[in-house]
Amino acid sequence: MKTFKYTVLIGLICLTITSVANAQTGKKQKIKTATTGAEDRLYWANLLYKMASPVILNLANSTLKQQMPVEVPPGQKTDFFKKVTYLEAVGRTMAGVAPWLALPDDETKEGQLRKKLRTALLKGIANAVDPANPDYLNFRTESQPIVDAAYMAQAFLRAPKALWEPLDAVTKARIAEEFKTLRTRTGAYNNWLLFAGINEAFLMSIGEQADPARLEIAKKKILEWYQGDGWYSDGPSLSIDYYNSYVIHPMLVDFFKVLSDKKRIQPEMYNTAVKRMVRYSEFSERIIAPDGSYPAMGRSVTYRTAAFQALAQVALMEKLPSEISPAQVRSGLTAVMHRMYDQCDNFDKAGWLVLGFCGAQPGIADGYTSTGSLYMATLGFLPLGLPADNVFWTDPAADWTAKKAWSGQPFKKDYHVEY
Template identity: 30%
Template sequence: MRRLVTELVLPLLPRLSPGRARLRLGSNTAHYGDAAAELEAFARPLWGLAPLAAGGGSFEHWELWRRGLAAGTNPGHEEFWGAVTDVDQRLVETAAIGLALALAPEAVWDPLSGRERDDLAAWLLHSMSVEAVDNNWRFFPVMVGLGLDRVGVRFDPGPNLARLERLESFALGGGWYSDGPTAQRDYYVPFAMHYYGLLYATLAADRDLGRAGRLRERAAAFALDFQHWFTSDGAAVPFGRSLTYRFAQGAFWGALAFAGVEALPWGEVKGQLMRHLRWWSGRPIRDSAGLLTLGYGYAQPALAEQYNAPGSPYWALKAFLPLALAAEHPFWTAGERAARELAATSVQPEAGVALMRCERGRQVVMLSAGQHHTWVRHGAAKYAKFAYSTAFGFSVPGGSWGLEQGAFDSTLAVSDDGTHWRPCEVPDCLSSRGGLLHARWTPWPDVEVDTWLLPRPPWHIRVHRLRSGRGLSSAEGAFAVDRDPAAYRAAEGPGHARLDSPAGLCVIEDLCGARSGELVLPLPGTNVIVPRTVIPTLRGEHEPGEHWLACAVLGLSGPCSSTPAPSGTGPASGWPEPPGLEEISALLPGGHPFGDR
């Protein structure tokens, strides 16, 4: 891990500005200006460098960061970052500086002159007085407070205690938080809410013992659910926003170690983090100069949110917090353990998801019917699709014209003109009764769709009740499969579509037999795992009125060429059959017309 931190940081050095306060990694396309973007790139490496120094690791270039801190907080310097204002990206980056002061003052504070310390302290103290977004952002002044307290700078603790009270009000039970007063239950829960909470519980335990205990207890409970989000080889389910932070997905496991929370045996906690880092080490996520790129499985700028600048991916370095621990800590001395055997299905109602463990843990599929996000770019694709897979990822749209541009994997899209399509975007009336997920969505005022999702590993079942005041076309996609391998077999026809390739097997079966199958080739650069895919899809035509649709979807990673192609509308042979309509009917509230088919 020490070597990896250095490997990630060294390519940044030639990009430092003359005063060392700015890191210029490329054109800034975030909604905030260049000064904040270049501060972000400068500060985020500290998430890895500060733990490295705290644990005794060497880094030969600390002087560069000290010069940058001095210049960036000096109002008279040409590279001054500017004062932090309300709801300001600069406030986000103060957290990494607070961590550096708290963990490694001898590297970033002690060598500064008196004037330089005064400037840095004044800049940070001012940042604690501004308005933050009412979510995990409230932790940023708390992080600054931890750093200032370590270096002996006095401040009023009252506002931070009030912020912590507000943050604790977002607790949902079962170890879960919401990220503010919203529906979001994504990676901001582990790599923000819990991560900062565990830092506070460790560094402020002597003066806030009760809160520290609660934060630890919630993290321990959350770990039991969160382990289901990872495959046996360390891949995490791609879901939600900020996926460009990549191995920050696993930062929670390191934070458990830092806080001494043995939620799982230490060998298992260590295994979760190490496998995750190894999984990412095999992905093309750095450019030819060694810089982390915007994207997920590869450089994919179209995936980025409007708050992602070139330096944003370096939040990934939050995964290296265990480097602050002594060599004799049980996290380091424990032998790495494989992931434990977990239940095939884990329903997590606080998040509105069900996670299916397939292929003996080699793939995890998340079914989701409980979230939406209308603010971030591609929010519907990142939150409101029906299924998210560690093997097949998900896709974001490449345009608004046709199925190829829409890239409608793992969702149902409807159209009233055959050209412009509307998928599930803002689900409502959410529930997760007995493992059956339900959502209602309204693509037009006179069109209402109820969707139920049923996990039956390795299959999942989707049922839709479509009530429409207009004639509609429908397209329901399975997973998006890599189409670059040349040797693959495909089948499409009445009631089914299938692709079997070295990249995996994907099948979608119409359980009612009314739709026809086809293969859709979406635009390149739409899927988050691989750049070119094909989506097995069911197509249907529907007159005004009420219609019931049902399908079964199977996705298996790796080559499955020995499995015969399906014929007709029955399930693919060689694998457990999905439940029939009679079983599905019994699960749906109030019954439906499937029973007489």
């Protein structure tokens, strides 16, 4: 445990130094003035629509496989990726937009975008599991579909009334059958256990028989890998990267919520998982530099704003620590989005995300990454699921921790926690 703490301490010192450096991209840096919460919300909504609409609208039109490019890292061939990348794009996008699409309809510009996406997505989900449709997605071969079915499951769990209940009986039965076929394969001995677990939890939530072994293994091993102070190792070995946010905290909390609701675990186990995610979210908020940049560290940095999924989910759940105001999280995340998406050319001419972190940087993509993988970025937008009259959006702009610290303002000291 001491080794872990020292490693994290050194890592966080490096993060602070790296974050404060003003990343240079060859473009003139724009200084953003404070905006209102309503302006921030419209910016978020338009950006999420820009990101998600090529996936969702093409799926609804049965043209996803026809229109979506399959960009892969240098030296990789596209043959394998074409078997899995489309489900990656759909599952990951669904998980990111689900809370937003769960909001009721209204006549605002945002409401119209939301309704358009939700209507299209419901049609697209039916296409995705229809064997006769050109966009029938592959759940049945390769291991990768275990991962992206899990993000689809997470979307259904996050927005059951918007995305699950309106589906027709045939589509629901087809989805359940596709999920059951995932049991023929296994994946890596790390965060992948959660993917198998939440797939079974989703099946249980819709009245299907879950595989108890997959539920139990996911539950026990992830808890065994808890290192303390809000950090899990990703498997037996520690990795300093963003997988606690990409996967582990948000998916464990959603997984445990189902198990708790179904009386498969004690409520305290779920509550502890939430507290650990809240603690981890404090680190996430602190790594947002004054200019909105954050460290490009560890595996899968091409997932971009998914690095803040845990913080975003804590905000969505209205569980932020008392010392961190919703407005400072909104302001910090808005700064990240402006820095990432206004100053980096992350989309191609047709509006698809490109391999990279800040712009087109295919050489930094991991060997398992393709175009569909990139739609993890939508997971940073979860607070759009809070209504426009929530304090997250109505309170005046506020400085986040790093901005306070580097401008001489008082800020909260940070100490280890024991849970």
